[in-house]
Amino acid sequence: MGFRKDFLWGGATAANQFEGAWNIDGKGPSCADMCTGGSHTRSKRITREIEEGTFYPSHEAIDFYHRYKEDIALFAEMGFKVFRFSIGWSRIFPNGDDAMPNEAGLQFYDNVINECLRYGIEPLITISHYEVPFALCKKYNGWASREMIDIFSKYCEVIFKRYKGRVKYWLTFNEINSATMPMGGFLSQGILNEGTTDFNNQVDIPQLRFQGLHHQFVASAKAVQLAHEIDENYQVGCMILYATTYPYTCKPDDVIEAQKKNRIMNYFCGDVQVRGEYPTYMNRYFKENNIEIKVEDGDEEILKNGCVDFYTFSYYMSVCATTDEKALQGNGNILGGATNPYLKASDWGWQIDPKGLRYSLNEIYDRYQIPMMIVENGLGAYDEKEEDGTINDDYRIEYLKAHIEQMKEAVEDGVDLIGYTPWGCIDLVSASTGEMAKRYGFIYVDKYDDGSGDLSRSKKKSFNWYKQVIASNGENLENKQEKEVELVCN
Numbered sequence: 001m002g003f004r005k006d007f008l009w010g011g012a013t014a015a016n017q018f019e020g021a022w023n024i025d026g027k028g029p030s031c032a033d034m035c036t037g038g039s040h041t042r043s044k045r046i047t048r049e050i051e052e053g054t055f056y057p058s059h060e061a062i063d064f065y066h067r068y069k070e071d072i073a074l075f076a077e078m079g080f081k082v083f084r085f086s087i088g089w090s091r092i093f094p095n096g097d098d099a100m101p102n103e104a105g106l107q108f109y110d111n112v113i114n115e116c117l118r119y120g121i122e123p124l125i126t127i128s129h130y131e132v133p134f135a136l137c138k139k140y141n142g143w144a145s146r147e148m149i150d151i152f153s154k155y156c157e158v159i160f161k162r163y164k165g166r167v168k169y170w171l172t173f174n175e176i177n178s179a180t181m182p183m184g185g186f187l188s189q190g191i192l193n194e195g196t197t198d199f200n201n202q203v204d205i206p207q208l209r210f211q212g213l214h215h216q217f218v219a220s221a222k223a224v225q226l227a228h229e230i231d232e233n234y235q236v237g238c239m240i241l242y243a244t245t246y247p248y249t250c251k252p253d254d255v256i257e258a259q260k261k262n263r264i265m266n267y268f269c270g271d272v273q274v275r276g277e278y279p280t281y282m283n284r285y286f287k288e289n290n291i292e293i294k295v296e297d298g299d300e301e302i303l304k305n306g307c308v309d310f311y312t313f314s315y316y317m318s319v320c321a322t323t324d325e326k327a328l329q330g331n332g333n334i335l336g337g338a339t340n341p342y343l344k345a346s347d348w349g350w351q352i353d354p355k356g357l358r359y360s361l362n363e364i365y366d367r368y369q370i371p372m373m374i375v376e377n378g379l380g381a382y383d384e385k386e387e388d389g390t391i392n393d394d395y396r397i398e399y400l401k402a403h404i405e406q407m408k409e410a411v412e413d414g415v416d417l418i419g420y421t422p423w424g425c426i427d428l429v430s431a432s433t434g435e436m437a438k439r440y441g442f443i444y445v446d447k448y449d450d451g452s453g454d455l456s457r458s459k460k461k462s463f464n465w466y467k468q469v470i471a472s473n474g475e476n477l478e479n480k481q482e483k484e485v486e487l488v489c490n
Helices: 064-078 103-118 134-140 147-162 174-178 186-190 204-229 252-275 280-289 299-303 356-366 394-413 461-471
Strands: 006-012 080-085 120-128 169-173 235-242 245-247 308-317 319-321 372-376 417-421 443-445 457-459 487-489
Touching: 006 064, 006 120, 006 372, 064 080, 064 103, 064 280, 064 461, 080 417, 103 120, 103 147, 120 147, 120 394, 134 147, 147 204, 169 204, 174 186, 174 204, 174 235, 186 204, 186 252, 204 235, 204 252, 204 299, 235 252, 245 252, 252 280, 356 372, 356 394, 394 417, 394 461
Parallel strands: 006 080, 006 417, 080 120, 120 169, 169 235, 235 308, 245 319, 308 372, 372 417
Antiparallel strands: 443 457, 457 487
């Protein structure tokens, strides 16, 4: 048994990380637009106002806004069946709560969708991908306020009606569970507490984050219902940042610790969005962390009636949980935990675990029994051009090959896997560090962390490899290509 015949092969991006044109054609600033550049060792900063002379990587990014036709043509050349992208909320409603949408923004996504359809590429659209309109941060402190639910619903209604008949798949919130961690406060929810300037060390108020999650749950459920009312063909999914958590040892304390971490990080948000109710294990977590969720009359019914149609997730790494403080002192992943001695790590310290993907697929599918997509997976790495212009990213090919092999195993196990969109199918700005040096793409973009570069696109070795994978529906994963490069635009 291989992948289903209609398997959706493609790639994934996000508006704030690759569109650029941050203040063009009526667009307002988003949270991402207020973040400066950073690096693996230096946190990006959050500014309240735009600082003259400071580099903000999202402002130009890779300029997909002006180059979308060229880029989509390259995706089509690889054979994409689906393209995951997001709509920049502040491109449609510059202040988030404007009386009327921005027509120029709506037209841009008309153009992108139509260009995809011209090549037979299915759009997979994330409604909110780490870019709350910054005006809503200042006015409401983002999703900490219940006002955001109706504001989001209005935004959803506009885009659902505008793109009816041309889009099938929607995702409400990107990696919604990132807000179970302090990092997600500003990143996902637009919560900007007094004193926060350092992205990696935000002033954190857990009560606000988890109340914000409740507001997002209600908003997501209302969006699902609204989508089905507007177009019966719409399918709406959740999107979870999934990092399998293993016990560091077979010590029962470590096993229990891993279970606790998995529940809060990996399952809580999915349980609410798929099952339509809060899991009982959260009662103890809320009690022990002095969190009181304010639930309004009717919220529980909304959650129950707004369950998602399919489940999607990102997968980059696994982590180990332990109660042993000494084991936690090593270099871990961005998500913390102890270093797994059986795994290698990327240049950014993310441990590489292909078999963990098979394990995760089975765990999730056993839990929910609904169709699944992997909508982010990839290797952030330093890519270098050879003297002849080639980019020989064999390390990326090996990473993706190993993960696709485990996807096939999971399908054999019985998992209903319907699609795969590797992250950053074209080089783009890193969400966690705000840098270009951390490259994921099959397509190299001439853009660097000092803002320089002519934005030209070049095919990496992985480009033709992935083309081969798609053409064979995942059967041909061999890496036997000759060195070649092609400059495709200037």
